[in-house]
Amino acid sequence: MRLVIARCSVAYRGKLAAHLPSAQRLILVKADGSISIHSDDRAYKPLNWMNPPCSITESTDDEGLPHWLVRGKGGDELEITIEELVSDTAHDLGVEPGLQKDGVEAHLQALLAERCEVIGAGFQLVRREYPTDIGPVDLLCRDTEGIAVAVEVKRRGEIDGVEQLTRYLGFLNKDPRLAPVRGVFVAEQIKPQAKVLAADRGISCVEVDYDELRGIESSELRLF
């Protein structure tokens, strides 16, 4: 990993055109071949960058200033003119063992599969990831009257999720062994516009609390 602190100007020409006037910035060159240019704000997002694979050509211009030309795929170009070099260091960091994550949508779906009465009183799970021609439905349940219920689980409920569930319902209702199938949209938070669309499509909405669900799971575990 190479860290360059320098006063520089940058031009990007690729999927869009962007330009950075002269200022002091951090230029970060990683071992994976990527390059990113950071200012002292915007949190972790760089101002400009190039993803690997890309080639970096360092040269010196007419006035003796370092000049980098970075070429990425698709003809993308990043042009860096260094006007004043403050610092240029490199470190060999070695291998990255990797990040462990817990608590994403997959986990929420697993919790709901085990406690599907949270979605509706008396619901019984038929199966997780119930297959259809256009992809698997998160959960397929049956309610107290034996009616099939397709459940779409999201961490954040937005309009796309309602569309997705609508498509599944269209296909599931073609199966005479299942029809009529009703839909439930489950998420930690459901946006107002998604609720409007769901109502318009006859889909019910349920908001669940992740910590509470996990709490139920924990209490259950304590019983054994």
Added chain:
Amino acid sequence: MRLVIARCSVAYRGKLAAHLPSAQRLILVKADGSISIHSDDRAYKPLNWMNPPCSITESTDDEGLPHWLVRGKGGDELEITIEELVSDTAHDLGVEPGLQKDGVEAHLQALLAERCEVIGAGFQLVRREYPTDIGPVDLLCRDTEGIAVAVEVKRRGEIDGVEQLTRYLGFLNKDPRLAPVRGVFVAEQIKPQAKVLAADRGISCVEVDYDELRGIESSELRLF
């Protein structure tokens, strides 16, 4: 901007839980109060981070190792245990003049709003970002016969955009002052599948050239 190279372990507890085993990494502390932890790969994305505003508390643990506790909003916590400090430097970068972008959807939409006859001969703009219960339509126009036309603008025309326009048309057609409303899908490039779906929905497709549109704008400017 502070740059720390160190062997460290990291734990994040917040929107999810995540853990990083011991390895050498770059810890980037920016003037905006953000912190991010980078490995030598994954391009510009850090392994862990905390967005501003957050507070960093540096202490020393039982074994004399530096220990950082970062608290963000919503009770999020980032815990960094430094096991070996390789380098710790700081630079004052000064103000960032900012990034100029050109060629994104907003610009395309603005150009089309001014020249909506490009979408259809004789089209007149009613308004940009015309509001509906499920979100704003990019452009609402009227054609030569006074029929309302909902226009969805994308940089890349894919199936999602056709779905989006279909939803808008459904809601707009409920308004007796507008109905019947027809739809036009405009993009620099429209994928074949999106064209098929649009045709199936009675939506017309128009492909426009960004440079040409900008060219028209430039020539207009030259006249004055």
Added chain:
DNA sequence: TAGTTTATTTCGCCC
């Protein structure tokens, strides 16, 4: 390898 879906998405705009 290509399409699909998620993301601690982040970011910007408008209300």
Added chain:
DNA sequence: GGGCGAAGTAAACTA
């Protein structure tokens, strides 16, 4: 400040 759509989205997963 909340809601919504776009992003040079990127990254992970699956068929």
